Amino acid sequence: MDFLELVRRRLQAGDEVFFVMIGEGELSDEVDAFIDQHGLTNLRRIPFLNNMAPLYSIASGLIMTSGHEGLPIVILEALSMGVPVLATDVGDIRLVLERYQSGLVVPEFGNIDTLEKSYEEWIRNLASYTSKAHECAPDIRNRFSSETIARQYAESWEKAIREFAPLEAYAGKS
Helix, strand or coil: CHHHHHHHHHHHCCCCCCEEEECCCCCHHHHHHHHHHHCCCCEEEECCCCCCHHHHHHCCCEEECCCCCCCCHHHHHHHHCCCCEEEECCCCHHHHHHHHCCEEEECCCCCHHHHHHHHHHHHHCHHHHHHHHHHHHHHHHHHCCHHHHHHHHHHHHHHHHHHHHHHHHHCCCC
16 A cells, blocks of 8 residues: 555656556455546556566666565566666665665655655665665676575575484483
8 A cells, every 4th residue: 555655646746657566466456446536547457477477677766665575576676677666665675775786775664654665765876776686687697596496495405404313313322
C-alpha cells in the first residue's frame, strides 16, 4: 500500500512517470479499490507475469516496498538485467545494493514521507544507478546464478561432512 501511496503522490505532483505493479496476493481487492478510488492513471496493475525479462528490458527501475523480504529474486533479476533498484531496508537488500552501488535503500519501512524522499533522491541519481546496474549485471548474474549457488551448497555440505564425519566415528564408542 506504501507503493500505491507513492504512485498517488507522484500523480498529484504532476510527474510524467508511469508505474507498473506486478503481482496478486491477499491485498488484491484492497489494491484495486485504492487504484479506483484515487484514479491512478499513472499505474498499470498486472496480476501475474510469467516472464519478467521483456518488462525489465523497458523498465527504468524497480521499486520494492516490502517489509518482509530476505533478498527477493525480483531484485536480483532486475539487477542482472541492468535495472536499478529502490527498496526498503530489509534482509540483505542493503548489502547487495551497497556492494554494487546500483540502487538506493529506503532507510525506514512504513513511513511514506521517507519513501517519497528516497524516491526523489533515487530519481535524481537514476542515471548513475542505471550505469552501475549495467556495469555490474554480469557479476550479479554470475554471483547469484543457480550454478554458483549450487556449487556453494555442495562445498558447504562437503565441508560439514569432512568436519563432522570423524566425530560420528567416535560416537557410540566408549
